[in-house]
Amino acid sequence: MMPFNELVLASHNAGKLKELQAMLGDAVRVRSVGEFSDIEPEETGLSFVENAILKARNAARLSGLPALADDSGLAVDALGGAPGIYSARYADGQGDAANNAKLLDALREVPVAERGAQFVCALALVRHADDPLPIICEGLWPGSILHAARGDQGFGYDPLFWVPERGCSSAELPAAEKNRISHRARAMAILKQRLGIA
Ligand SMILES: O=c1nc[nH]c2c1ncn2[C@H]1C[C@H](O)[C@@H](COP(=O)(O)OP(=O)(O)OP(=O)(O)O)O1
Numbered sequence: 539m540m541p542f543n544e545l546v547l548a549s550h551n552a553g554k555l556k557e558l559q560a561m562l563g564d565a566v567r568v569r570s571v572g573e574f575s576d577i578e579p580e581e582t583g584l585s586f587v588e589n590a591i592l593k594a595r596n597a598a599r600l601s602g603l604p605a606l607a608d609d610s611g612l613a614v615d616a617l618g619g620a621p622g623i624y625s626a627r628y629a630d631g632q633g634d635a636a637n638n639a640k641l642l643d644a645l646r647e648v649p650v651a652e653r654g655a656q657f658v659c660a661l662a663l664v665r666h667a668d669d670p671l672p673i674i675c676e677g678l679w680p681g682s683i684l685h686a687a688r689g690d691q692g693f694g695y696d697p698l699f700w701v702p703e704r705g706c707s708s709a710e711l712p713a714a715e716k717n718r719i720s721h722r723a724r725a726m727a728i729l730k731q732r733l734g735i736a
């Protein structure tokens with residue numbers, strides 16, 4: 539049984555919110571932190587987990603509700619795991635298109651066999667702002683980085699992320715399919731088990 543009937547999603551990213559909502563289904567009534575504040579907390583952590591906890595606490599404090607945060611990103615082998623926790627800020631806050639352009643440029647000389655990457659997702663659930671025992675769930679999604687964008691679904695780096703098990707980019711996957719196999723889906727499956735709503 540779900541230990542609460544309302545939850546705030548601690549994200550300002552529309553693409554992410556849509557995916558998290560779809561994955562949670564009608565297990566719980568979902569609000570968005572944007573209803574409470576437009577100010578995004580500074581992501582000062584050195585890990586996905588720390589940033590997820592920080593965002594969850596912030597949303598719980600603003601809303602007075604249990605909060606679920608997602609901190610995620612793309613770790614590229616040839617770049618030593620970059621952009622990693624800095625994925626959203628890779629092109630200094632200029633947005634997804636600039637991030638993707640910068641990534642393609644950084645990998646311009648890297649051959650196909652060395653373009654491995656993984657999407658990483660850390661979910662943090664806090665029951666209240668000062669929760670001393672957040673629930674943390676992680677998910678990884680291995681793939682590689684294309685030489686050019688493909689597809690128009692999803693968000694972020696999806697057009698550049700080759701999904702070997704499907705033979706297409708992650709932006710070419712129907713939303714429902716991405717939501718079954720992605721890093722976020724994997725983390726969410728673990729969270730649902732932990733909450734007894736699997
Ligand atoms: O499934 C994904 N498909 C494509 N790109 C993705 C995905 N998952 C994360 N990403 C990228 C987007 C962003 O560049 C970074 C997340 O950064 P991250 O700080 O966690 O999210 P965000 O700032 O966009 O929204 P918020 O912090 O309010 O949840 O990784």
Ligand SMILES: [Mg+2]
Nearest residue numbers: 578581609626
């Ligand atoms: Mg962020």
